[in-house]
Amino acid sequence: MTDRDTFSDEQLAAMKRPPLAKRVRRSTGLSQEAFAERFGIPLRTLQEWEQGRREPDAAVESYLRVIEKEPDLVAHALAAE
Numbered sequence: 150m151t152d153r154d155t156f157s158d159e160q161l162a163a164m165k166r167p168p169l170a171k172r173v174r175r176s177t178g179l180s181q182e183a184f185a186e187r188f189g190i191p192l193r194t195l196q197e198w199e200q201g202r203r204e205p206d207a208a209v210e211s212y213l214r215v216i217e218k219e220p221d222l223v224a225h226a227l228a229a230e
Contacts, residue, residue, distance in 0.1 A: 170198035
């Protein structure tokens with residue numbers, strides 16, 4: 150490997166895939182505040198997931214994947230309570 154083949158810390162960080170929560174929220178086009186409110190997630194918890202300080206458990210990962218596929222359906226189901 151030559152010097153030209155190595156990456157800087159910034160380049161490596163840019164190549165890492167964002168956390169699931171951040172990817173899902175971004176796919177909805179919502180701000181953190183709006184996403185948290187719409188889907189009943191505490192804002193601080195969402196922020197910690199997005200910043201990689203905490204990770205959602207398996208059930209929440211499933212919930213996030215459902216939101217990713219059907220955000221309007223999930224919001225509608227939650228609003229019907």
